Amino acid sequence: MPIGALTEYRAVLRFAVVLIIGCLAAVGGRGATAALIDYPDFSSVAGLTLNGNAAQSGDRLRLTPDSPSQVGGAFLSSPVSITKGFTTRFRLQITSALNPSPLRRSDGIAFVIQSDPRGSAALGADGGNMGYADDTGGGNEIVPSVVIEFDTHHGVGDPSDSHVGLMLAGTRTNHAVTSNVPAKLDNGSIWTAEVTYDPVLTELSVFLGENAAPPAHLFTHTVDLATQVSPAPDVYLGFTAGSGGGFANQDILSWQTEVPEPTTLALFAVGLAGLGVARRRCRSRPSDKAGP
Ligand SMILES: [Ca+2]
Numbered sequence: 001m002p003i004g005a006l007t008e009y010r011a012v013l014r015f016a017v018v019l020i021i022g023c024l025a026a027v028g029g030r031g032a033t034a035a036l037i038d039y040p041d042f043s044s045v046a047g048l049t050l051n052g053n054a055a056q057s058g059d060r061l062r063l064t065p066d067s068p069s070q071v072g073g074a075f076l077s078s079p080v081s082i083t084k085g086f087t088t089r090f091r092l093q094i095t096s097a098l099n100p101s102p103l104r105r106s107d108g109i110a111f112v113i114q115s116d117p118r119g120s121a122a123l124g125a126d127g128g129n130m131g132y133a134d135d136t137g138g139g140n141e142i143v144p145s146v147v148i149e150f151d152t153h154h155g156v157g158d159p160s161d162s163h164v165g166l167m168l169a170g171t172r173t174n175h176a177v178t179s180n181v182p183a184k185l186d187n188g189s190i191w192t193a194e195v196t197y198d199p200v201l202t203e204l205s206v207f208l209g210e211n212a213a214p215p216a217h218l219f220t221h222t223v224d225l226a227t228q229v230s231p232a233p234d235v236y237l238g239f240t241a242g243s244g245g246g247f248a249n250q251d252i253l254s255w256q257t258e259v260p261e262p263t264t265l266a267l268f269a270v271g272l273a274g275l276g277v278a279r280r281r282c283r284s285r286p287s288d289k290a291g292p
């Protein structure tokens with residue numbers, strides 16, 4: 001290979017390899033994501049549809065006030081695509097001036113992924129239905145849906161009075177998997193929850209941390225959201241909560257969601273194409289092989 005051709009080949013090859021290594025590094029780190037949703041607080045609730053008893057309270061999203069038999073919810077007003085996976089992170093707090101005992105701070109908060117025909121206006125029943133289910137016969141359960149519930153009342157089918165559950169089909173008793181939280185979700189702490197979905201492995205993972213503690217892994221469950229929340233190509237993301245005889249302020253303090261950065265994948269493809277060009281140029285030069 002002549003020195004000129006060899007130099008060109010090495011330059012193209014070096015560029016392609018550097019690009020691919022850079023992209024792989026980016027994919028391996030959290031920098032390879034783009035913010036889809038970012039509410040550092042809820043001093044603005046623009047972009048959200050508030051349902052039932054949900055309301056903005058200062059810089060908080062208050063899903064239910066400190067009163068009995070309330071039900072509220074809030075969904076992004078527009079559906080979003082999660083086909084490439086996502087990571088969502090939010091902080092929640094359950095407090096009550098009227099129920100100093102945590103045992104009566106009911107019923108809990110749910111993170112809901114859904115494609116119900118009602119869209120962002122979907123809302124279930126109060127009490128243990130927590131705003132996503134409906135065992136009253138009213139037919140208002142949110143379906144199809146995949147729900148992560150933060151349940152603070154030991155009702156029918158529940159494992160405890162403080163657990164995180166993965167719920168399918170909009171029923172309050174259909175726990176696909178649960179994890180007990182001994183410290184009590186309604187103890188007044190600020191809890192940070194993180195939910196990640198990997199569409200390749202079809203795995204949903206949930207992490208939880210109390211106050212300053214980083215979220216720790218609770219469970220991973222295999223569930224194909226593309227099938228579970230079909231037929232809509234896009235889904236509505238949001239929260240619901242309910243109260244009954246026991247009640248509390250059930251608040252979301254912040255909410256961020258990230259999706260994989262498409263440009264990273266595009267650059268990766270460019271890098272691969274560059275490698276192909278370098279190889280083709282080398283093979284297409286017969287004089288290169290015949291040179292002295
Ligand atoms: Ca319950």
Ligand SMILES: [Ca+2]
Binds near residue numbers: 149151157
């Ligand atoms: Ca439950």
